[in-house]
Amino acid sequence: EGRRVEKNENNDLEAVFFLKEGASRGHFLCKFLLGEMFYDNRGVAKTNGKYFNQFRGVKLWTEVVEKHVHVPAYLRLAEAWKTGVGVMKIDQAKAFEYYAKATNAHVAGAYSELAEMYEKGSGGMKKDEAKAAQQYQFSVEQGDDKAKYHLGNMYLDGRGVAKDKEKGQQLFNEAVSKGYSNALYHQAILFSRTAKGTDVFKAIGMLNRAARQGHPKAKLQLERIKSGEQIHDDEVKELNTKKDNRRGAFKLKMAMGRVKEGEGRDQAASPPPQTQGA
Numbered sequence: 001e002g003r004r005v006e007k008n009e010n011n012d013l014e015a016v017f018f019l020k021e022g023a024s025r026g027h028f029l030c031k032f033l034l035g036e037m038f039y040d041n042r043g044v045a046k047t048n049g050k051y052f053n054q055f056r057g058v059k060l061w062t063e064v065v066e067k068h069v070h071v072p073a074y075l076r077l078a079e080a081w082k083t084g085v086g087v088m089k090i091d092q093a094k095a096f097e098y099y100a101k102a103t104n105a106h107v108a109g110a111y112s113e114l115a116e117m118y119e120k121g122s123g124g125m126k127k128d129e130a131k132a133a134q135q136y137q138f139s140v141e142q143g144d145d146k147a148k149y150h151l152g153n154m155y156l157d158g159r160g161v162a163k164d165k166e167k168g169q170q171l172f173n174e175a176v177s178k179g180y181s182n183a184l185y186h187q188a189i190l191f192s193r194t195a196k197g198t199d200v201f202k203a204i205g206m207l208n209r210a211a212r213q214g215h216p217k218a219k220l221q222l223e224r225i226k227s228g229e230q231i232h233d234d235e236v237k238e239l240n241t242k243k244d245n246r247r248g249a250f251k252l253k254m255a256m257g258r259v260k261e262g263e264g265r266d267q268a269a270s271p272p273p274q275t276q277g278a
Contacts, residue, residue, distance in 0.1 A: 012043030023060075028068045035060030039076070039086060054086035065101075074102040075110065082113075096123030103138075111139035112147045119150070119160075129160030140171070149175035149183045176206075181213040188218070 016037050022030030037043050039057025041050040058080050061073040078098035084090035096117055102110035114123075115135035121127030133154050139147035152171030155164045175183035188206035191199040204225070210218035 009043070012037065014043075016043035028064050028070065031060050032064050032070060032073050035064070035073075035076070039080075051086075054080075058086040065098075069101075069104075071102050071105045071107060074098045075107070078102065078110075078113065092117065092122045093124035096125065106138075106142065108139045108142035108144035108147070111135045111142075112144055112150070115139065115147065115150065129154065131160075133160035145175050145178040145180035145183070148172070148178075149180050149186075179209060179213075181210040181215040181218070184210040185215050185218045185221075188221070192221075 019030045019034040023034050035057040038053045041053050061077050064073045078095045080086045081091045082095035099110045099113045115132045117123035118128045119132035136147040136151040148171045152168045155168030176187050184206040188203045191203035207218045
């Protein structure tokens with residue numbers, strides 16, 4: 001993992017050699033880590049292609065969980081079945097199964113994933129917003145920022161829980177202050193509507209922070225701002241008039257030249273619109 005030695009290709013090759021030796025002797029942790037190397041296409045033969053290696057990684061993790069309770073393997077398998085990477089096809093039911101096993105170890109992220117499946121009705125589960133809120137609450141209690149954002153929206157909307165704007169706002173603000181990308185993006189769009197004073201810089205700062213976390217919509221909005229296009233999002237209500245929207249886009253474009261990437265104030269979050277969170 002590069003913790004004690006330099007992380008490079010030669011060291012990856014050596015790590016795989018020792019992991020194979022350990023796995024052949026029945027060490028399940030070596031087998032799990034070897035699966036990680038195959039899945040990430042590090043230190044292993046590339047002749048068969050990365051997809052073949054990803055399949056091998058999933059196979060090794062599956063062998064681990066057949067005989068051992070191993071939460072990291074549960075999480076990696078759940079992600080593989082959720083995304084369809086390293087398996088024949090996406091299987092949300094299998095993803096749900098592995099996330100459920102991870103919750104036995106009280107893993108916050110696993111609770112959030114289950115909650116999202118209940119909220120959307122995926123993974124073979126019927127849509128159940130009350131169960132979704134319950135799972136998000138378990139995750140919130142362990143400080144999970146994603147759960148705070150989603151549960152905050154549920155309280156604001158009154159979905160699965162009794163409507164409580166104050167509690168919803170508190171959770172939403174906490175997710176923003178902790179830098180959760182969806183919350184940053186959501187708040188940035190709200191600030192960009194007004195494009196007044198410091199709100200301009202707050203919006204740009206939040207979009208940059210979300211974009212650095214890989215948030216695709218934040219990256220798109222930044223490109224729109226630079227080109228002076230209208231700010232548009234399907235999930236966040238549009239500004240009332242095109243005139244106002246053009247004014248906001250123009251002010252944001254001008255501000256881009258005055259704000260270094262990543263800067264911007266992001267306090268004083270305002271309530272998100274009453275829609276299901278992304």
